[in-house]
Amino acid sequence: MSERIWTAALAVIGDEILSGRTQDRNIAQLATWLNAQGIRLAEVRVVPDRTDAIVEAVNILRSRNDYLFTTGGIGPTHDDITVDAIAAALNVEVVVHPQARAALEAHYATRGGLTDARLRMARVPQGADLIVNRMSGAPGIKVANIFILAGVPHIAAGMLDALTGTLEGGRPLxxxxxxxxxxxxxxxxxxxxxxxxxxxxxxxxxxxxxxxxxxxxxxxxxxxxxxxxxxxxxxxxxxxxxxxxxxxxxx
Amino acid sequence: MSERIWTAALAVIGDEILSGRTQDRNIAQLATWLNAQGIRLAEVRVVPDRTDAIVEAVNILRSRNDYLFTTGGIGPTHDDITVDAIAAALNVEVVVHPQARAALEAHYATRGGLTDARLRMARVPQGADLIVNRMSGAPGIKVANIFILAGVPHIAAGMLDALTGTLEGGRPLxxxxxxxxxxxxxxxxxxxxxxxxxxxxxxxxxxxxxxxxxxxxxxxxxxxxxxxxxxxxxxxxxxxxxxxxxxxxxx
Missing domain, CATH: 3.30.70.600 (Ribosomal protein S10)
Structure with a gap:
């Protein structure tokens, strides 16, 4: 009896990994979580904070795996370009997600209010859903078969926790x-x-x-x-x- | 004044990384070492112990970067297929390197002798040079612009140490x-x-x-x-x- 094998890929987005500044912890963390969902981590790419590099990786990885996860680049600063790059890869617009905006307004109500920079974190590729983030401002994002997670490992872990049991998979390894x-x-x-x-x-x-x-x-x-x-x-x-x-x- | 930027890629070869069993440490280690050589780590791929996956990654990464490093898969067991896969990517034969054979004979003289399995570690793609390994049996391998290193981080570190100052690079970052x-x-x-x-x-x-x-x-x-x-x-x-x-x- 042959068995359907479900696979996922991971794109780690971040100059801080490629520069050696930060030791990646998301590969092992995601791999372990995926095993429990009956999904195999089939391949990983680490790409710099550059639109063309992200688009290339996203398009090949999402097309040949059941799921694609990304980590990193969803904060409020100029080097956080993941959402724009993934929207470009999918050829859709970037829009402000009303629920993300509301969550950020609530989160920053007692922290100085929602500035333009913070509002960046409510931007999503059109058609996206949110992944709950109980730890900080920026939510994760689900669009098509792509799951956009935070780069900080314990925030990514919280987002994975919110996704537990929601993805179709096979028998756990x-x-x-x-x-x-x-x-x-x-x-x-x-x-x-x-x-x-x-x-x-x-x-x-x-x-x-x-x-x-x-x-x-x-x-x-x-x-x-x-x-x-x-x-x-x-x-x-x-x-x-x-x-x-x-x-x-x-x- | 525009400056030539030297880049390297890394292919991490190993099911143990993709399964979550082992936390990768070679990405950050190589990145830091490359910075000191004036070479930028431009991209990383983690691929499984499967010939087609290794060949695909090796060919694209070596062609668009000055250097390609690989870690993992150079031991004596059935899952160590890096040398064969890289030879396939380069379209050259696998041969026994006489100097590697001699080094293994010396290393194993007091450790039970050179068995067939151990002799596997003397196999290199045709035309390759060796990279000194002072810590264990299997040497590293340099072929074309590819540097084939051990997966165990402290052994890989020793091989990088042997390569320090030998690669052409630009100004350190x-x-x-x-x-x-x-x-x-x-x-x-x-x-x-x-x-x-x-x-x-x-x-x-x-x-x-x-x-x-x-x-x-x-x-x-x-x-x-x-x-x-x-x-x-x-x-x-x-x-x-x-x-x-x-x-x-x-x-």
Missing amino acids: VSHQIGCWTAESEVADVLRDAEKAHPGVAIGSYPFFREGRVGANFVIRATDPALVDACVAALTRALTDTGREVVEGGI | VSHQIGCWTAESEVADVLRDAEKAHPGVAIGSYPFFREGRVGANFVIRATDPALVDACVAALTRALTDTGREVVEGGI
């Missing part, structure tokens, strides 16, 4: 980790054979150096929990048969 | 940070005006919430240090004139 105090190069054959023997499973091998010793963790992933269990059992047996101790859950 | 305890939306006009008045400068605005207050840091970037200084002085004056206290170095 299940993963199981085991570990060995062994060089991964010594068990490469065992890993390859276990993966081949269990179609639908992907085995990742993650070597490390710790406490002066080499080791590796192996992550077994599939959408079918029974298949993951079978592969974990087979791989554990094969590793044990070669005299290695397998650490359940990883090292 | 200079940046200077100042901060204010103010909502960025209140100073959006001031920032935009300062950027417009100093062509060649980019000002990034990075808001935060801390100790129950809102604030923002502003990063002024250019290749000309005098231009950065002039813009910092003008922006500081403009912020001070509106009654704000400017924190030198940022908050």
Whole structure:
């Protein structure tokens, strides 16, 4: 039985990531959230705050994935051009969303009022819906299959929280980790054979150096929990048969 | 005087990043290192361990940037397909590099010898040079304008260290940070005006919430240090004139 796989892409928008100033945290955060929705993060691009670069990434990523997420560039300053670039990609106008305007008016009522700069955060591509932001002024935006999130990770997390359970997806990806105090190069054959023997499973091998010793963790992933269990059992047996101790859950 | 800008792209290769298992650290690490070489990180893609995805990313990124870096997928296991994919992208054979083979033989002499799996790490696209790896078995690889690095951040760091000063670049990007305890939306006009008045400068605005207050840091970037200084002085004056206290170095 073949299974529909739902995929999403992420466009991280921001010179601060490309300059090395800011360590991205949204890739891992979105990936983890998507797994729980039964959607696979298929590809990521980090693009600068430049309209042509954003338009190029948005158009290819939204067309070949079920969903596209973006992070960054939705604040009130001159370098926040995400909304305009996505409207350009979709070939629609930018309009002020009345509900966003009202939310910003309420948010800034006790904070100096709604200035022109702040009103920028109520601008959306025509036809868009809002994604609730309980933490700060600017709401997230949903338009077509695009989800426009904040760049600040804890604000993006709040927006993802608001979206939980609302996206159509497949079965969540299940993963199981085991570990060995062994060089991964010594068990490469065992890993390859276990993966081949269990179609639908992907085995990742993650070597490390710790406490002066080499080791590796192996992550077994599939959408079918029974298949993951079978592969974990087979791989554990094969590793044990070669005299290695397998650490359940990883090292 | 117009200045040649040198750019690099990064392809992060690895299901472990897209699955959320591993938090990427190579983007920020490479960006910072490139800045010091006078090269700008222009774009990043994160792609899965799949040949077609790697080939697509490698070919577009290497053709429109001076340099392409890749991280990940150069170990001994079945999911390490970077070398084969890049050889496919370049349309060259994969060969065993004699010097890499010798290095692996020496490394594994006291660690169980050179198995077939380990010998995989001596495979390179035809015509490639090696990048020294003092930390573990597999060397990095330089072929055409592509630099193939390890995925483990401290091993990648060692390879970058070996490359320091060997790449042609332009003037390093200079940046200077100042901060204010103010909502960025209140100073959006001031920032935009300062950027417009100093062509060649980019000002990034990075808001935060801390100790129950809102604030923002502003990063002024250019290749000309005098231009950065002039813009910092003008922006500081403009912020001070509106009654704000400017924190030198940022908050």
